[in-house]
Amino acid sequence: MNRKGILVVVSGFSGVGKGTLMKLLTERYGHYALSISATTREAREGEEDGREYFFKTREEFEQLIADDMLIEYAQYCGNYYGTPREYVEDQMEQGRDVILEIELQGALKVKRKFPETLLLFVMPPDAQTLIARLRKRGTETEEVIHRRLARAVEESEGIEEYDYMIVNDDLDQSVELMHSLIEAQHNKINRNLDFVGQIQREVRALVKGE
Amino acid sequence: MNRKGILVVVSGFSGVGKGTLMKLLTERYGHYALSISATTREAREGEEDGREYFFKTREEFEQLIADDMLIEYAQYCGNYYGTPREYVEDQMEQGRDVILEIELQGALKVKRKFPETLLLFVMPPDAQTLIARLRKRGTETEEVIHRRLARAVEESEGIEEYDYMIVNDDLDQSVELMHSLIEAQHNKINRNLDFVGQIQREVRALVKGE
Numbered sequence: 140m141n142r143k144g145i146l147v148v149v150s151g152f153s154g155v156g157k158g159t160l161m162k163l164l165t166e167r168y169g170h171y172a173l174s175i176s177a178t179t180r181e182a183r184e185g186e187e188d189g190r191e192y193f194f195k196t197r198e199e200f201e202q203l204i205a206d207d208m209l210i211e212y213a214q215y216c217g218n219y220y221g222t223p224r225e226y227v228e229d230q231m232e233q234g235r236d237v238i239l240e241i242e243l244q245g246a247l248k249v250k251r252k253f254p255e256t257l258l259l260f261v262m263p264p265d266a267q268t269l270i271a272r273l274r275k276r277g278t279e280t281e282e283v284i285h286r287r288l289a290r291a292v293e294e295s296e297g298i299e300e301y302d303y304m305i306v307n308d309d310l311d312q313s314v315e316l317m318h319s320l321i322e323a324q325h326n327k328i329n330r331n332l333d334f335v336g337q338i339q340r341e342v343r344a345l346v347k348g349e
Numbered sequence: 350m351n352r353k354g355i356l357v358v359v360s361g362f363s364g365v366g367k368g369t370l371m372k373l374l375t376e377r378y379g380h381y382a383l384s385i386s387a388t389t390r391e392a393r394e395g396e397e398d399g400r401e402y403f404f405k406t407r408e409e410f411e412q413l414i415a416d417d418m419l420i421e422y423a424q425y426c427g428n429y430y431g432t433p434r435e436y437v438e439d440q441m442e443q444g445r446d447v448i449l450e451i452e453l454q455g456a457l458k459v460k461r462k463f464p465e466t467l468l469l470f471v472m473p474p475d476a477q478t479l480i481a482r483l484r485k486r487g488t489e490t491e492e493v494i495h496r497r498l499a500r501a502v503e504e505s506e507g508i509e510e511y512d513y514m515i516v517n518d519d520l521d522q523s524v525e526l527m528h529s530l531i532e533a534q535h536n537k538i539n540r541n542l543d544f545v546g547q548i549q550r551e552v553r554a555l556v557k558g559e
Contacts, residue, residue: 152552260538266551289556292549303536304545316536319529326513326530328470335514339502341476342362346499 141330144172144231146253147238147321148246151261152291154273156307160261161238163314171321172230174239177203180218193223211241211248222249236321243294250300257324258301259317264308354382354441355534356463357448358456359527361471362501364483366517367450370471373524374448381531382440384449387413390428403433421451421458432459446531453504460510467534468511469527474518 151157165171177193179200188194195203200219203209212221222239230237239249250256263269273284303320307313328335361367375381387403389410398404405413410429413419422431432449440447449459460466473479483494513530517523538545 262545262548266548266555269552270555285556288552292552292556295545295549298545299538299542301538303533304538304541305536306544316532320533320536322526323513323530323533326515326526328509328511328514331514332509334516335472335505335508338472338476339505342479342498342502345476345480346495346502 141334142234142325143330144234145236145321145324146227146231146249146256147236148249148256148258149238149240149261149317150243150246150259150301151305151307152263152269152295153287154269154276155261155263156272156310156313157240157261159310160305160307160313160317161240163310164238164317167314168318170235172235172237174222174227174230174237176220176241177209177212177223178218178220180220195219210239210252211245213242213245243297247297247300255330257303257321259320260295260298260301260304261313262304262306264306268308352444352535353540354444355446355531356437356441356459356466357446357531358459358466358468359448359450359471360453360456360469360511361517362473362479362505363497364479364486365471365473366482366520366523367471369520370515370517370523370527371448371450373520374527377524378528380445382445382447384432384437384440384447386430386451387419387422387433388428388430390430405429420449420462421455423452423455453507457507457510465540467513467531469530470505470508470511470514471523472514472516474516478518 149157149161161173165173175189175191175193177195177200179195179197182188182192182194186192197219200221203221203223204212208224209221210224210227212219214220222241222245227237227239241249246258250258263272270284270288273279273287279287305313305316305320324330359367359371371383375383385399385401385403387405387410389405389407392398392402392404396402407429410422410431413431413433414422418434419431420434420437422429424430432451432455437447437449451459456468460468473482480494480498483489483497489497515523515526515530534540
């Protein structure tokens with residue numbers, strides 16, 4: 140079977156629990172790699188270069204763009220954010236499934252560039268759960284929470300381009316579902332035509348030869 | 350989430366273990382239903398009408414065709430074989446995933462009629478394993494085995510239309526894989542656009558209303 144790594148994009152409403160899900164997934168299974176974004180925004184306290192982000196100057200970032208070293212990039216609030224190509228490709232070559240957490244516009248760009256990318260959208264079981272989770276964080280004002288929700292809805296236009304949804308009700312089940320959706324992808328017929336052709340040849344040889 | 354039943358077609362080389370796989374799957378999980386074919390061939394000893402097959406006269410079968418009561422049908426060796434529509438649709442309405450074991454030509458017909466059908470192809474880990482399994486049955490001459498293999502290879506032309514393959518090496522793992530491939534299907538975004546739309550409306554209402 141073809142075990143070349145798969146590129147997986149995870150998106151979903153703010154507060155839906157994407158981060159926790161991905162963290163648990165990589166802890167539970169050894170063959171996943173989380174992609175680390177490059178950004179021009181300032182490092183916040185406690186953030187480390189190469190762990191949360193690769194921190195770049197504007198000049199460095201624009202050089203990455205010019206050299207086609209990013210799978211996708213976008214600007215938010217005057218800063219660049221992007222996915223370095225090299226790390227992703229290296230990991231995939233080594234058979235690791237690479238997970239990117241990016242928003243819908245970026246996700247669709249990645250899918251156009253790499254049509255075999257698996258697009259997953261994490262949904263809350265209902266809207267009340269979502270807002271309750273955002274409030275529980277306690278780090279943001281009601282106004283900011285509302286703005287984030289409004290933007291989330293806007294950004295979910297185009298969601299029908301995604302492959303699967305994960306309704307994040309029970310965290311443990313969601314991790315297992317995410318894992319099995321990615322595993323399924325390894326068994327796609329069109330990823331395994333070499334193997335299929337080899338079996339066909341072997342059987343044909345048996346029929347003729349024996 | 351949309352739990353309406355899914356139609357699943359299972360195909361694969363003769364001797365690859367499809368039957369055992371499907372039997373174990375339905376024993377292990379309660380929500381699967383195996384479709385029972387209709388046929389005009391004579392019942393063999395031990396076969397029961399409505400269990401192995403629905404046994405029909407040629408006239409009855411042709412009436413089923415005329416009334417569009419079959420999802421697909423074909424002729425082999427002068428006999429009709431087909432899949433009764435009503436049983437399949439009833440089971441799916443009740444939320445059961447219905448599994449049909451049919452050959453490639455029939456599978457592609459079903460997919461054209463019901464594009465949401467999941468097509469699974471069971472592969473042997475290698476050709477030697479396949480021929481060993483056929484011989485172990487001990488019911489067929491070498492000549493028959495060779496004819497079946499030759500036909501199997503012919504019938505696997507078009508296999509790239511299938512969705513997933515299951516390499517049936519370890520039976521227990523194959524059952525679990527089949528189950529998770531079918532479960533994945535329930536999480537397809539385009540099967541759940543009603544749910545997605547509902548969450549979008551709920552979040553919008555929260556943003557405006559509160």
